[in-house]
Amino acid sequence: MNSHQLFGFTTFAYLLASVFYVAIFIFRAQKIGVVASLVTAVGLLVHTAATALRWIESYQMGYGHAPLSNMYESLVFFAWCIAAFYLWIEWKFKNRIIGAFAMPFAFASMAYASFASEISAEIKPLIPALQSNWLIAHVVTCFIGYAAFAVACGIGIMYLVKDSSENAKKAGRKGEGGLLCTLPDLKVIDDIIYKSVAFGFVWLSVGIITGAIWANEAWGTYWSWDPKETWSLITWFIYAAALHARFVRGWSGRRIAWIAIVGFLCVLFTYYGVNFLLSGLHSYGSA
Amino acid sequence: MKNEKNIVWRFFASVKLALFTLFALAPLSIIGTIIPQKADPGRYVELYGPNLANIFLTLDFDDMYASWWFTSLLVLFSINITICTIERFPHIWRVVSQDNLKTPVDRIKKMSIRRSFQTSASMQEAEAAVQQVLPGSGWALEKVEKDGGTLFFAQKGAWTRLAVIVVHVSILVIFAGALIGNFFGYKASVMIPEGGETDKVYQANSEHTPIPLGFNLKCEWFSLTYYDTGAPKEYRSDLVVEQNGKTLKEQIIVVNDPMKYGGLTFYQSSYQEMNGQMTAVLKNSGSDAQQRFGIVPRREVKWPTEEVSFGVTNVTGPDFMRKYRYKIWFKDAKAAPVEFWVNEGEVAKVQRPHTTYELMVKPRFATGLQVVKDPGVWTVYIGCALQMLGLMVIFFMAHRRVWVFVEKGDKGTAIFLSGNSNKNKIGFEKDVARLVEGFEEDDTLGIGSGKE
Ligand code: HEM
Numbered sequence: 001m002n003s004h005q006l007f008g009f010t011t012f013a014y015l016l017a018s019v020f021y022v023a024i025f026i027f028r029a030q031k032i033g034v035v036a037s038l039v040t041a042v043g044l045l046v047h048t049a050a051t052a053l054r055w056i057e058s059y060q061m062g063y064g065h066a067p068l069s070n071m072y073e074s075l076v077f078f079a080w081c082i083a084a085f086y087l088w089i090e091w092k093f094k095n096r097i098i099g100a101f102a103m104p105f106a107f108a109s110m111a112y113a114s115f116a117s118e119i120s121a122e123i124k125p126l127i128p129a130l131q132s133n134w135l136i137a138h139v140v141t142c143f144i145g146y147a148a149f150a151v152a153c154g155i156g157i158m159y160l161v162k163d164s165s166e167n168a169k170k171a172g173r174k175g176e177g178g179l180l181c182t183l184p185d186l187k188v189i190d191d192i193i194y195k196s197v198a199f200g201f202v203w204l205s206v207g208i209i210t211g212a213i214w215a216n217e218a219w220g221t222y223w224s225w226d227p228k229e230t231w232s233l234i235t236w237f238i239y240a241a242a243l244h245a246r247f248v249r250g251w252s253g254r255r256i257a258w259i260a261i262v263g264f265l266c267v268l269f270t271y272y273g274v275n276f277l278l279s280g281l282h283s284y285g286s287a
Numbered sequence: 288m289k290n291e292k293n294i295v296w297r298f299f300a301s302v303k304l305a306l307f308t309l310f311a312l313a314p315l316s317i318i319g320t321i322i323p324q325k326a327d328p329g330r331y332v333e334l335y336g337p338n339l340a341n342i343f344l345t346l347d348f349d350d351m352y353a354s355w356w357f358t359s360l361l362v363l364f365s366i367n368i369t370i371c372t373i374e375r376f377p378h379i380w381r382v383v384s385q386d387n388l389k390t391p392v393d394r395i396k397k398m399s400i401r402r403s404f405q406t407s408a409s410m411q412e413a414e415a416a417v418q419q420v421l422p423g424s425g426w427a428l429e430k431v432e433k434d435g436g437t438l439f440f441a442q443k444g445a446w447t448r449l450a451v452i453v454v455h456v457s458i459l460v461i462f463a464g465a466l467i468g469n470f471f472g473y474k475a476s477v478m479i480p481e482g483g484e485t486d487k488v489y490q491a492n493s494e495h496t497p498i499p500l501g502f503n504l505k506c507e508w509f510s511l512t513y514y515d516t517g518a519p520k521e522y523r524s525d526l527v528v529e530q531n532g533k534t535l536k537e538q539i540i541v542v543n544d545p546m547k548y549g550g551l552t553f554y555q556s557s558y559q560e561m562n563g564q565m566t567a568v569l570k571n572s573g574s575d576a577q578q579r580f581g582i583v584p585r586r587e588v589k590w591p592t593e594e595v596s597f598g599v600t601n602v603t604g605p606d607f608m609r610k611y612r613y614k615i616w617f618k619d620a621k622a623a624p625v626e627f628w629v630n631e632g633e634v635a636k637v638q639r640p641h642t643t644y645e646l647m648v649k650p651r652f653a654t655g656l657q658v659v660k661d662p663g664v665w666t667v668y669i670g671c672a673l674q675m676l677g678l679m680v681i682f683f684m685a686h687r688r689v690w691v692f693v694e695k696g697d698k699g700t701a702i703f704l705s706g707n708s709n710k711n712k713i714g715f716e717k718d719v720a721r722l723v724e725g726f727e728e729d730d731t732l733g734i735g736s737g738k739e
Binding site for chain 1: 316675
């Protein structure tokens with residue numbers, strides 16, 4: 001048994017969980033709800049074990065480091081954070097429909113890491129610039145934030161879907177209202193978006209701060225406006241604006257749902273686009 | 288006049304302005320991630336043609352994060368935060384410090400989260416029960432007689448209201464730290480060949496102005512190692528700080544582990560091979576005496592105290608592992624000279640009648656150091672810490688308040704329980720449920736289940 005096989009199993013579990021959650025949503029098959037949660041939980045456990053195993057394997061290869069050092073490892077960790085954050089949301093809000101809008105992100109991240117030709121799953125030694133404990137603090141905090149934003153985006157989409165169908169119904173057209181009435185109340189969805197965004201914002205802030213401290217330890221500049229830093233700040237501006245719009249100006253509903261979606265697009269660009277489309281200090285990610 | 292001031296004040300205090308600034312900063316910041324920063328003017332002409340390049344350069348797009356307009360936005364943002372904080376502070380302080388026992392009883396009875404109980408117990412017994420149940424769940428009570436009854440009040444986390452101020456002020460603290468660094472610090476760099484030293488560094492601007500260090504910085508050794516995959520593993524410099532011939536500090540630095548001395552920080556940032564030259568360590572394993580040498584090919588190197596001389600007569604390589612091989616000529620007074628080959632970085636043992644010498648030879652490098660003076664860093668770090676603490680408090684803690692009013696009722700005594708929380712309403716509902724449970728379990732009250 002090696003970590004690679006376990007990650008393969010995880011990918012499959014997340015696919016299965018996504019299918020189940022979507023089935024709950026579309027066919028109102030509430031009964032398979034427990035199965036969906038169980039598959040997700042088992043997937044997450046195996047995922048955790050696989051991560052630990054990969055960590056051990058890197059030591060056996062003679063250049064041990066936490067599995068957080070390149071695009072492959074970060075995508076895998078991203079999926080872990082999404083699954084974990086989603087399970088937490090499911091438990092907290094006692095709602096499984098959200099899974100249909102969240103677990104596909106976890107699966108997509110795993111699948112992309114495993115199957116994209118430009119991403120190598122090989123365990124590589126750490127180049128000098130990455131040999132720092134701040135690497136772990138920085139990556140972990142950033143990705144907890146990213147995962148919360150991914151889930152917020154999924155729930156934002158859920159909000160828009162439900163909202164437009166309700167509008168359609170009000171306008172007298174026939175919508176798929178039957179399907180969508182299984183979704184939680186718009187107010188509840190709105191509340192979960194806000195809470196996920198707020199949670200993500202705290203972790204993104206801590207992620208940016210740990211990154212700044214690391215940069216200062218490594219290069220003597222805590223902020224150098226390199227594209228990755230700048231994009232993370234852009235993302236941070238957007239979510240800061242969303243919080244103020246919501247908390248102080250009372251924005252809610254569609255507008256906040258849209259901000260959650262645009263914000264996550266920014267997250268994706270910060271995380272992925274910058275590595276492949278722009279150049280800078282963080283180009284390690286393209287390895 | 289007063290009104291006019293109010294308009295300006297209100298403008299700078301408004302959250303609308305904050306939203307405008309944030310939504311402006313976000314897309315404008317993108318420019319500098321697409322257009323290369325701090326390149327030569329010619330480069331922009333090459334990339335975008337003369338007309339566009341001209342516009343870009345006029346708008347300072349070549350160094351946009353330091354441009355007048357970007358800086359102005361940040362200043363506007365700081366003013367916004369400052370005025371907004373000043374404006375809101377009195378309101379926040381009132382909530383933190385107000386006397387909640389003054390809250391009118393009819394308001395308490397109308398709060399959205401409320402419960403009421405009727406009990407046949409006497410007022411005294413009911414009050415005793417309140418004073419039992421609430422402190423039992425960690426609510427410290429205040430009490431006042433009013434409106435024909437007794438009002439109790441307890442709160443948790445009133446101070447958490449101040450966290451918003453902490454978060455906003457932390458942004459100003461971070462900006463202040465950045466300004467301190469800008470005005471009182473500098474960034475510089477220097478190349479020091481192995482065995483060489485410098486007493487100045489060169490500012491990292493276009494003029495490369497020399498800055499005296501006030502001491503000598505010596506690089507004794509530089510080494511570069513690779514993983515077996517060929518990827519670089521470590522860049523390392525052995526640095527020594529000297530003044531008037533006295534060694535003040537010795538430290539090995541690698542990437543991610545700089546040396547701090549005299550308010551400056553020295554970072555390992557680059558290296559250069561000194562073409563054709565080598566450095567060597569020679570050690571007398573009998574006496575443990577050891578010395579480092581710089582070597583030029585085919586030139587004799589002397590170690591006078593040991594009466595040894597040696598040199599490199601031939602070099603081959605680098606091979607596939609990027610390693611050189613050296614042919615060494617070695618001589619001392621005790622026996623005939625010898626010649627032998629040694630691989631870069633490996634130790635060759637030279638047997639002599641009286642002792643064994645150990646020789647290690649490698650290419651000579653110059654280490655590239657980044658030298659930073661930034662007296663603002665700690666201010667920035669304090670700002671960051673305040674921000675993290677503030678955000679945690681804002682999002683993970685709440686200000687919860689409960690009032691309990693005890694008065695004469697139909698059955699004897701009536702107890703009203705109500706409260707509110709500025710965050711996490713669900714959690715607060717649970718707190719209230721716990722208190723209700725407490726009342727229900729109290730024997731003197733004898734109430735089975737609470738009812739509205
Ligand atoms: C990027 C910088 C900023 C950050 C990180 C920040 C952060 C925050 C946070 C986390 C909250 C609490 C929101 C909530 O409870 O959901 C908040 C509230 C608030 N912010 Fe900001 N803020 C920033 C800039 C500003 C600016 C420029 C203004 C200027 C008007 C402002 C005005 C406010 C106000 C009025 C509140 C409500 C405070 C209250 O509860 O009384 N913020 N801010």
